[in-house]
Amino acid sequence: MIPPTKTKMKKWGLLMLLIFLLKIQQKAIVKAEDEFITIKGVQFWLNGGPFYANGFNSYWLMYEGSDPNTRHKVSDAFKEASDHGLTIARTWAFSDGGYRPLQYSPGLYNQQMFQGLDFVVTEAKKYGIKLILSLVNNYEDFGGKKQYVEWGKSKGQSLSSEDDFFTNPVVKDFYKNHIKTVLTRVNSMNGVAYKDDTTIMAWELMNEPRCTSDLSGKILQDWITEMASYLKSIDANHLLEIGLEGFYGNDNKQYNPNNLQEGTDFIANNQIHGIDFATVHSYPDQWLSGSTGEQQLSFHQKWVQQHISDTQNILRKPLIFAEFGKSYKLSSYTPSDRNQFYNITYSSIYSSASEGGPTAGGLFWQLLAKKMDNYRDGYDIVLGEDSYITGMISEQSQKLSKLRKKYRN
Known part of the structure; x- marks a missing residue:
């Protein structure tokens, strides 16, 4: 072998130095992206700048992730999402009682199902997706507050309403134990406790909490206050949101669909200490049954703008449109109409974000991987199946990504 010349050795050394510096830079970027998302004013903050992101809901991730034969659906969904610029996923960290539950009974957990959630968290990190994990359901699907009340009855509690979930001390302790169990769970695949995992963006107290037995809102206000304080005592690093749909209390019920009240108060609930950001859902095709598509779009436009305005001027916190959709199964x-519905949502989000406002992103309901027809609920989106709606989703991702980079440069 001919010995290398000094010039070649110098070039080789410079090349190795450049590679070394690039690796350091890459590690710094990864490390920064692995930080906890925080709040600065009305914006999410990550890596020295505002955090904007397009996202989706997939409630089924833990369930499919718990079976090695179906885990590929989780991976496929995350890959499709990542390929289209989606970087936030909202999903269930609950399944109480019933078939293949996460929690068989208070404090008794199904480890196979927990390992499914472990897989979801690990796989999300692999694809650069942040998670919002919801801790219980308002509805009886996957158990919800009804199952907790039934467990309370089995322990000798005299309970007559599902809303006793919010007030009965025994039932509240069941739920607090679930909070603690999930937050302190050590992931079997990466050895990181959930409360220390930066892949998780935020916790959600309940999916769409409602307390119709107390339209004054006091019961739910007290419950949120207590549970926010308890959760933050275990995990002060992650963000916390309630899971609200956005219904106003009595003072502003005129903004609600058909003036309905659900015992929630978008303003008062989100002003509770420990609640880091606000959420809004929008389903005018459900809320305004019998209305025309034009009427639904008109309501949605006002609903979106009202919440952006109130979050900006009153709450002074970030806002995420955590669920929205329009069903192709309704007459x-x-x-x-669906295209216009998405356009209203996305353009309103981008307009707020580009002006330094509170709105950081939207999460459509719901993303499915291919060949998941049993999960089709009318609101489902399979990326690539409808080129127009897929294009809208990708474009929104690109616009928010560019905005994020603009503020960082």
Whole structure:
């Protein structure tokens, strides 16, 4: 072998130094992206700048992740999402009682199902997706507050309403134990406790909490206050949101669909200490049954703008449109209406974000991987199946990504 010249050795050394510096830079970027998302004013903050992101809901991730034969659906969904610029996923960290539950009974957990959630968290990190994990359901699907009340009855508690979930000390202790169990769970696949895992963006107290037995809102206000304080005593690093749909209390019920009240108060609930950001859901095709597509779009436009305005001027916190959709299974559906519905949502989000406002992103309901027809609920989106809606989703991801980079440069 001919010995290398000094010039070649110098070039080789410079090349190795450049590679070394690039690796350091890459590690710094990864480390920064692995930080906890925080709040600065009305914005999410990550890596020295505002955090904006397009996202989706997939409630089924833990369930499919718990079976090695179906785990590929989780991976496929995350890959499709990542390929289209989606970086936040909202999903269930609950399944109480019933078939293949996470929690068989108070404090008794199904380790196979927990390992499914471990897989979801690990796989999300692999694809650069942050998670919002919801801790219990308002509805009886996957157990919810009804199952907790039934457990309370089995322990000798005299309970007559599902809303006793919010007030009975025994039932509240069951739920607090679930909070602690999930937050302190050590992931069997990466050895990191959930409360220390930066892949998780935020916790959600309940999916769409409602307390119709007390339209004054006091019961739910007290419950949120107690549970926010308890959760933050275990995990002060992660963000916390309630899971609200956005219904106003009595003072502003005129903004609600058909003036309905659900015992929630978008303003008062989100002002509770420990609640880091606000959420809004939007399903005018459900809320305004019998209405025309045009009426639903008009309501949605006002609903979105009202919440952006109130979050900006009153709450002074970030805002995420955590669920929205339009079902193709309802008689009033037209593809044009759905496209306009998405356009209203996305353009309102981007307009707020680009002006330094509180709105950071939207999470459509719901993303499915291919060949998941049993999960089709009318609101489902399979990326690539409808080129127009897929294009809208990708474009929104790109616009928010560029905005994020703009503020960082």
